[in-house]
Amino acid sequence: MIKALALRFRPASARSLIYLMSGIVVLLGGAALAFFYWQTSEFRKLETLANGYHLATLDACASINEELFLLEKVSDQKSSTQANGLVLPNQINSSAHIIEKRTDHILLLQDTFRQPEFQATVRSLEARTRQLLRLVAAEEATEGIVPALLQREVASLQVVTGQLQRLHASSYKEAAAGLTTQQQLNTRNLFIFVGVLLAVGFLVIWRIVVVTAAKGSEEKEYGPTVVLAIFLAGGIFLLDLLAPLGVAGAVPYVALVLVSLSLPHRKHTLAAATFASVLTVLGFFLSPAGGTLWVVLANRGLALFAIWVTATLGLLHKRAEQALRFTQVAVDHYSDLALWMTPDARFFYVNNAACRILGYSREELTSMKVPDINLDIPEETWPKIWSKIKQSGGFTFEARVRTKGGRIFPAEVKTNYVVFQGKEYNCSLIRDITERKRAEQALRQSEASLAEAQRISHLGSWQWNPSDGSVLGSAELYRIFGLDPERTPSDYDTFMDRIHPKDRTALEQVLNDAVQEKKPFSLEYRISRPDGSVRLVLSQGEHMPAKKDQPSWMVGTVQDITERKRAEEALRKQAQIINQIHDSVVSTDLDGYVTSWNKGAERLFGHTTEEMLGKHIAELYPPEEHTFLQNQVIAPLKRNGEHEVEVRMRRKSGKDFFAHLSLSLLRDSNGTPTGMIGYSMDITERKRAEENLQALAARLQQSNRELQSFASVAAHDLQEPLRKILMFGDRLQAKCHQALTDQGRDYMDRMLNAAARMQTLIDNLLAFSRVTTQPQPFVPVDLNAVAREVLSDLEGRIVQEGGRVKIGKLPTIEADRTQMRQLLQNLISNALKFHRKEEAPVVRIRAQSPGGGVRRRAGHSPGNEFCQIIVEDNGIGFDQKYADRIFGIFQRLHGRQEFQGTGIGLALCRRIAERHGGSITAQSKPGQGTTFTVRLPIKQHQGEKVA
Amino acid sequence: MNNSRKLVTILMADDDADDRMITREALEEAGLANDLHMVEDGEELMDYLHHRGKYSNGVSSPRPSLILLDLNMPKKDGREALREIKNHPDLRRIPVVVFTTSKAATDISSSYDLGVNSYMTKPTKFSSLVEAVKGLGKYWFEMVELPPKEL
Incomplete structure (x- = not known):
């Protein structure tokens, strides 16, 4: 029960622990005080009684004396009054009886007043009283009273009573002194008790505050138990000390032993038993006297026996129980799920892991059946499964398990057929193999990604057994060699056949050396694929020493480095080009320290590469240009990413020169600037x-x-x-x-x-x-109006030649009106002039371009819009090879006799077109007429535009 | 021929002797040469008009009804002379016809700006010159009302 109490208090919080201790302290303290009070009042009562007896005895003595006095008087008068003498002895007799009675009472007090003097006096009192009684009896018998004798007896009785009175007084003093001693004893015990209380209080605080905080929950469980044990010991010891020795006050130490059994270690119980034994022995010496020695010794002996028997039995039981509990805990804390089930598929017992992983409480699980969690065992197949378990005694299979939360995980289930106390059980150990499955998946994936990696990096891997010539190659290896793994024998010769004949000997030599000397090798060689293409590969291999059941292997890789080599070569050439380039190419880090310096830079600045690497770029500028360098060269470059500038620079010789710098920021693959590169030109x-x-x-x-x-x-x-x-x-x-x-x-x-x-x-x-x-200013000119004017000027000639001039819709453009007139006049009269003799001249003037005479080019400003004026005739035409020549001044294609003219007209047209920012072209074939195309801007530039 | 009887005083300023000769012939042919005076440059023209220098007697320099003015002349060219004439309160009333070989637009417009009454270019053919002179005579001496000679 105490153990149960201890266990119940085990998880107590600090607060309830303090309440418990306070309660125990108050109870024990109260009990001690009550006991002390009781003992003191009992003593007082006894003392009063004793006092009363003494007084009564003295009274009786006084009454006897009085009787005797009367008797003496009577004796003196005996002769005269014989009859009266018969009455008096009766009075004496009754007084003597009173004295006897009191003496008996006094005898009873002997236990209280144990002093030997007192005892002797009381015995003398007793004897005197008997003597008195005998005398009285003899007096009665003889009927003669011997007053002198009687008187002597009474006197001695008085002395004795006086002695008794004195003795009583002294014994009272003694008793009071004894009581004081007792009181002092009690006070000492109280001090011990309080001391123990303080010690225990300190221990408790120490355990709770320091040890618990430091060691964690494992120790905390036993804290209250230890406290309880210490209190018990203290309480029992106190009781033992207060109770007289005759009381078997040491037996309760059994409780201490029982409490100690709930502590984890055997040595705790042994220590408690030993402690109890020591206290028992100590109690024998410290407790107040009481009871006979052998009884007291027997009590103590039995108490020790009870303590050790309890300890031994308790420990034996505990060992058995711990063994059992260990098994239970082991199963409960098993990391896999352990579920016991009965033949009807009901769960009988489940361990912690089962509860935790499946997400059910133990109660929920034990009310469920196997099919509730195992998706692969439906209700109807269970009997078959059970009989299989029973027959095989247990087997392993994989199944899907569903948790309370609905998660389904793959599991490995191990069944075990168990018979216990005549009942059949199956113990299933279930392991979550999600991780294993994942690992398998990951392995497959990593194999796939390895193949992918090999494919991407053009790196094939191989294993070659030199003893039988077999080769295990990865897919990529076959791909590099241009072989089909399905159709080619995987042996050494297959691959060796594909090695470029010029490299074969070298490779064989290297392989031989590697096998002989068991060392790694690395070699670049060429292979010829079956389709005739030649690849450059880098092969590396290592010798794998033979294992007990395996021969030695060569393992290695073959990497197709054709592209890389090509790229490297290109890069090298590029670097060489940059290095050899005539102009200076210099790169720096972001702070302006030179990181590369080409031949052009050496030539331009006179510094060698060795001199300039690590130097600051400012050394290439005269000091007065340094501000310019920072503000106008580096700052805009960092701001814009590139920059072009002309700046004065300084050669090693000190001579300054003007350089055109074309600068860019160098960036890494993330686009973060890492440096600057500059191309400088003198x-x-x-x-x-x-x-x-x-x-x-x-x-x-x-x-x-x-x-x-x-x-x-x-x-x-x-x-x-x-x-x-x-x-x-x-x-x-x-x-x-x-x-x-x-x-x-x-x-x-x-x-x-x-x-x-x-x-x-x-x-x-x-x-x-x-x-x-x-020149006249450019103003908006309506070309239609100009053409009409020209036509009216040329009216006479047109009529004379019998020709026709057709004018289409012409645009209005910004131009010099006079010159436009000259232009059209020259072109039209030109067309009229060079007509074929057999045919009347027909001249067509029109504006041509997609979009109503205005050709617009996307993204150009309005100033860049052009119109095309086309002047076509049906005249004699000319060979296209003269198309440019006809616009030259004084250039003529015909004799003066044939056609009049100065050779200036078309040159004038071209000059006018060009002055307007346009152009004029001619297209012709002899005998098929000529087409002049004049291209003119619709609007002139602001600068030339004069209102 | 009745025009020849009418006395028309024409003053011609031209530095070119050939031109003066040809124009005289043309004016004669047109019947307008009955009181023709010739000066050879702008200075002489102004002397004539202001009766200065060799024209100070006033007899040999009658006020002209029409001045034929060449533009390009030594000493004082036609443009300066034209400006002086047209800025003179009295002389400005005499019609001035620029008679020159220049066809330059600037010459034409600046002459009109200065207040010239007509601008003619000298024809290359004599017949055309005669036609032009006839036209001048017909216009200035028959069709147009000129201001009275003396105020």
């Missing part, structure tokens, strides 16, 4: 050339301007004399016509013709030069 020459070119252009422009004004002035001044020639020639013809001979008139005509032609020439030349020397 543009000192280019700069100089540019400057020269600019100067040249300026000079050219100047000379052009002079030339143009010269042309214009010259043409004007040339006209003057020419006009005179014409004028006076005219006058000569008019006035002296008669005076001239026919020949003279002919000369005159030719001269005037030549002069007229020259005038046309000069006019045209002037017009040509005016295109650029006297």
Whole structure:
């Protein structure tokens, strides 16, 4: 029961533990105080009684004395009053009896007053009383009273009583002193008790606060038990000390032993029993006296016997119980599921793992049946399964198990047929093999991914047994060799046949060495695939020493490195190109320290690669350019990722030069910048050339301007004399016509013709030069209106030639109106002029382009929109090879006699088209007419646009 | 021919002797040469009009009814002379016809800007010149009402 109590308190919290201890302390304290009070009051009662007896005895003595006194008086008067003497002895007799009675009482008090003097006095009192009684009796018999004798007896009785009184007083003092001693004893015990209480309290606090916190839950279970045991021991010891020795106060120590049995170790119980024994012996010496010695010794002996018998029996029982419990715990804590079931498929017992993994409580599971959790054993197949278990005694199979939460996991089930106390059971051990299955799956996957990895990396693996020549190759190996694994024998020769003949000997040599010397090898060689292609491979192998039932193997890999080699070669070439490139290519890290330096850089800057690697790029700039380098070169490069700039740099010789830098950030595969690369070009020459070119252009422009004004002035001044020639020639013809001979008139005509032609020439030349020397602002010009004006100007000629001019819808464009007119006029008159003799000229003018005469190109500004004006004729045409030549100034395709003209008209057209930012082209075939296409922008650039 | 009887004073300013000769012939043919005066440059023209220098006597320099003005002349060219004439409160009333070989648009427009009354280019053919001169005469001396000679 105590054990049960101890067990019940085992999981108590600190708070309930404190309540328990306080209760026990109060109970024990109360009991001790009550006992002490009882003992003290009992003593007082006894003392009062004893006092009373003494007083009564003294009273009796006084009464006897009084009787004697009377008797003496009577004796003196005996002779006179004989009759009266018979009455008095009766009074004495009764007093003597009173004394006797009191003496008996006093005798009873002997236990209380044990002093030997007192005892003797009491015995003397007793004797005197008997003597008195005898005297009284004799007096009665003789009827004569011997007053003297009687008187002497009474006197001695008085002395004795006085003695008794004195003795009583002294014995009382003694007893009081004894009581004080007893009290002191009790106080000492109380101190021990309180001390024990404090110690226990300290222990409890220590255990709860320190040990529990430090050691964890395993120790905590036994804390209260230890406390209880210590309290028990203390309490029992206290009781033992307070009770007289005759009480078997040591027997309750059995309870201490019983409590100690619930502690984990055997030594705890032995220690408790030993402790109880020591306390029992101690109690013998410390307890108040009481009872006879042999009884006391017997009590103590029996108590020791009870303690040790309890301890031994308890330990024996505990051992058996622990063995049983160990089995139970082992099963309960088994990591696999253990389920016992009866032949009707009902679960009988399940272990912790079963509850935890299946998610049911033990009660739930024991009310369920096998098919409830095993998906592969339906209700109807159970009898078959059971008989199989019974016959085979147990077997293993895989099944799917469903948990309460619905999870289904693959399991390995081991059944065991067990008969216990005549009943049949099956113990099933179920193991969750999800992990195993997963591992199997992972293995399969990893095999697949290995094959995939081999395929991707073009790396095949092989095992070769040199003793029988067999080769185990991976799929990729066959792929590299271009072989079909299904159709080729997997032996050494098959693969050796595919080795490039020039490499075969080397490979065989290396393989032989590797086998002979049991060392690894690595070799690059070529293989010829059956389809004729040649691959470069890297083969590496290692010798595997023979195991007890296996021969030695060579294992290794073959990697197709054809592409890699090619890439490496390309990379190497590229690196070489960069290195050899004439211009400087320099890369730096993000802080500007040089990481590569090519030959071009060496040439450009004069520093060698060794000198510059690790140096800062700023060394390539004159100090005054350093700010520029930071702000205008590096900063924008880091901001934009690339940058182009022209900057002054410094050679090793100290000479500065202008360089064009083309910079980019170097990035890793994630796009994070890792450095900078710069391509620098010495543009000192280019700069100089540019400057020269600019100067040249300026000079050219100047000379052009002079030339143009010269042309214009010259043409004007040339006209003057020419006009005179014409004028006076005219006058000569008019006035002296008669005076001239026919020949003279002919000369005159030719001269005037030549002069007229020259005038046309000069006019045209002037017009040509005016295109650029006297430009008009660009304004919106309706080409339809211009064409109509031109047509009306040319009316006479059209009628004269009998031709037709058709004008389609033309656009309005920004242009120089005068020049547009010149353009159309020249083109139309040109078309009219070069007509075939047998056919009247037909000229068509139209605007052509997809979209109503306006061709728009996506993404271009409105300024880039062009229109095409097409002038077609049915004239004589020309060979297409002259298509460009006809636009040159003074260029003619026909003799002057055939067609009039100065060779300036089309040149003027081209000049006008070009001045407008357009172009003119001609398409023709001899005899099939000509098509002129003029391409003109619809809007002019803002800069040239003058309102 | 009745025009020839009417006295029309024409002043021609031209530095080119050939032109002066040809124009004189053309004016003669057109019957307008009965009071033709010639000056050779702009200075002389202004002297004539202001009766200065060799024209100070006033007799040899009658106020012209029409001035034929060449643009390109030495000393003072036609443009300057034209500006002076048209800025002069009295002389501005005399019709001035620019008679030049220049066909330049700038010359034409600037002349009109200065207040010229007509702008003619010299034809290359004599017959055309005669036609042009006739036209001038018909226009200025028959069709148009000119301001009175003396105020």
